[in-house]
Structure formats: C-alpha cells, structure tokens
C-alpha cells in the first residue's frame with residue numbers, strides 16, 4: 266500500500282467539535298519517530314558520531330546533559346516495539362534512518378551492519394502488516410561532514426544524494442514512500458542561526474546557506490530516488506499559520522517559516538520578498554544556475570508537521586528573534602489558548618487553516634500530516650497513564666484535519682508524534698510526546714490511555730460522537 270493511493274473526499278456529514286466524523290476510505294493512520302530520538306546504540310555496530318552526539322555532549326546545550334546514547338534502546342527492542350504498534354492497530358510507521366549508521370563518515374564506505382538494522386526493522390514492519398514511511402534525514406548529520414562545513418557546504422548536499430541512493434539500493438524493494446528531509450527549517454534556522462539545535466552555530470548567513478544546501482540535497486536525492494525507481498518521494502516541512510495585524514510582519518515570518526521552503530520545493534523558486542529581506546545576511550552566491558530546477562523537481566507527497574500556530578505583532582524596540590533573522594520590531598505573541606508542556610498553544614483550527622492554505626496556494630500535491638502531537642506532564646500510576654489532555658488534543662486536531670478534507674484538502678494520512686516518549690532534543694527526556702510511556706530506567710513501555718483511544722479511532726477510521 267503506498268500512502269498516496271487513498272481516496273480523498275467522499276466523507277460523511279460532519280458535526281463540528283463533537284459529532285461523529287469518518288475519514289475517507291484508505292486514509293492512513295500512523296505513528297512517527299526519529300533515529301536519534303529512540304534508537305540508542307550510539308556506538309554500536311559501526312555507527313559513526315553525528316552532530317547531535319557532539320551537541321548533546323556540549324555543556325549547557327541539552328537539558329541535564331541528556332544524550333541519545335541509550336534513548337529508548339529501540340535498536341535492540343525494535344521487535345517488541347513493532348509488535349506494540351501492531352497491537353495498537355497502527356497502519357503505517359514513519360521512522361528515520363541514521364545516516365551515521367549507514368555511512369559513518371557521511372561519505373564513502375558503507376557500514377553493512379547499519380543497513381542490516383533497517384533491513385530487519387522493515388521486515389518486522391511488513392511481517393505485522395505495517396507500512397513503512399522513511400525519512401532519510403532527521404537531523405543526525407555525520408559529524409565528519411559538519412567538520413567540512415555541514416549544511417553550509419554544497420558538498421553535504423551531494424553526499425546526501427549518494428547516501429539516499431545507498432539506502433534505496435538496500436531497502437527500495439520494501440519501502441514505497443521516501444521522504445528526504447525532516448524540517449529543513451529546524452536544521453537551518455535552529456541549527457545554524459539560533460544555535461539552539463546541533464551544530465549550535467549562531468550565524469544567520471550560515472543559516473541561509475544551510476537552507477539552500479538542505480533543499481539542494483533534497484532535490485539531488487529526489488533525482489537519485491527517481492532514477493532508482495522509487496514509487497513515492499516527498500519531503501516533510503514544519504509549517505504554521507501566521508497571524509497578526511501588520512501585513513509586513515506576517516509576510517516576513519510567513520516567508521521565513523513557510524514560503525522559503527514551500528516555494529522552492531513546489532514552485533522551483535525562492536520567494537522574492539524573502540530573498541530581498543535576507544540580503545542583510547547573505548548575497549545568495551551559493552545558489553547556482555540550475556539549482557532551483559533540481560530543488561523544484563516534482564514530488565508525490567508533502568509531509569506537513571503541525572503543532573501550533575504563530576502570532577506576531579509590531580513592538581517598538583523588540584530585538585530580533587535569533588530564530589528568525591531580520592525580525593527586529595516583531596514580537597511573537599501567545600494567545601490565551603491552552604498550552605502544552607512545551608508552552609505551545611493548542612489551536613486545532615490552525616491545522617485546518619494551514620492545510621487549506623497549502624492546498625490553495627500550492628495545489629496538486631497530496632498531503633500527509635507527518636507529525637502532530639503534544640507533550641503533557643504525564644504521570645504513570647498503577648500501570649496506567651490517564652493522559653486525557655493528549656486525547657483531547659488529538660481529538661481536536663483530527664476533527665480539524667477532517668474539516669480541511671471537507672474543504673477540499675487532499676489529505677491522505679496522519680502520523681501522531683510520537684509512538685513513544687523519546688529524546689526531545691534540547692529538552693532531553695524531560696518532555697514526553699509519546700502515545701506510549703517509556704520508563705527510561707527499566708525501558709518498560711506502557712501504552713497511555715491515548716494509545717488505547719487511538720486504536721479505536723483507527724478501527725473506526727474516525728471519531729465517535
């Protein structure tokens with residue numbers, strides 16, 4: 266089953282907010298994870314160091330000095346984790362491959378034991394009737410490539426395409442949907458601009474070079490995957506609806522958050538306003554003739570990660586937000602909506618707004634929600650986690666996705682972030698996004714109430730009244 270073979274439309278009448286909603290036949294329900302966040306086995310079977318191994322060992326960068334050395338020990342426990350997914354009725358599973366497992370130095374020699382792990386994982390998934398959706402890059406860049414400039418260097422884009430071909434060569438016969446990057450916005454603006462993610466650089470000009478080379482890597486990898494016969498290729502972007510009273514402020518942030526990625530990938534061009542505003546930080550000389558044709562090669566599916574909307578307003582004297590270069594005078598404001606444990610506003614209608622906007626402005630590409638979920642302060646008591654807030658969060662967002670389908674969005678599937686609690690980047694293990702609770706001391710998994718609730722949603726292909 267490929268993920269874009271579903272049928273959009275043809276849905277029952279919806280009662281907003283509380284009534285029964287049924288999703289289109291063939292709609293795919295899944296869960297998502299990422300290699301560095303769950304695998305552990307950081308120094309096992311030939312895996313090389315990644316920038317997150319380096320960053321998490323840098324004092325002060327990650328909560329309490331947490332690292333992904335062990336994480337959820339998924340590298341050793343994958344069979345039980347897949348069986349757990351099957352028990353939860355999960356139809357598809359989005360996971361990422363660790364480039365440093367497959368090419369420890371990011372180029373050259375391939376580590377067969379790294380490929381062997383994903384071989385075993387994919388066979389286990391198929392053995393349980395679970396469709397794999399792979400992310401080739403979810404932030405764990407081989408450190409050796411960062412030592413040569415990382416995503417600020419064109420060479421990394423070229424090495425990424427080679428890695429994609431290696432991965433496809435071993436697993437292309439069993440994985441139908443290949444997404445290249447997870448959230449190039451995070452890799453570039455958090456990793457090279459604000460320095461709050463690996464590799465921890467704080468150089469806006471480097472962030473724009475990283476934007477380009479990440480996108481170029483995407484395009485070069487798409488070409489390799491197409492040449493090798495991939496059934497479906499795509500990319501995952503974290504997107505958000507941007508609201509505010511000042512059109513210029515909204516356009517500025519919408520440009521840096523959304524359009525700087527959507528336009529190249531889906532239109533083959535950078536948004537002119539973003540290019541001009543960024544000239545304070547870069548001369549864009551890293552863009553070569555033909556790059557945008559490579560980046561804009563057609564894709565089969567766009568992965569959308571949505572968590573929370575963004576609201577901005579003008580504020581005199583407001584210093585620039587380091588995550589958003591050139592945002593002097595723009596304040597990021599929070600509404601009075603409920604907040605998650607990450608401090609993110611809970612606004613399901615933002616998902617409807619986002620999906621309908623992308624469908625309107627970038628028509629023709631099927632969408633998948635590749636991540637949506639929430640961290641709450643879960644408590645395990647008597648073998649149970651009564652995470653009612655997560656159930657309410659997901660219920661609201663599922664209804665919002667359904668409303669977008671009703672409004673014409675070609676949405677094919679939904680992957681809840683995350684299958685299980687895991688390493689939450691700079692927050693370490695302090696934040697829990699999982700449908701399944703993980704006791705890191707014992708590695709015991711406990712499906713939360715939300716996991717049991719999700720099992721019923723999947724069985725019904727929708728929500729009860």
Ligand SMILES: OC[C@@H]1[C@@H](O)[C@H](O)[C@@H](O)c2nc(CNc3ccccc3)cn21
Nearest residue numbers: 299447448451503570572636682689698
């Ligand atoms: O933070 C939850 C997840 C994270 O665990 C995933 O690895 C990543 O793909 C992901 N992206 C977002 C949305 N973007 C974002 C915004 C600020 C900081 C980090 C990520 C949330 N998440």
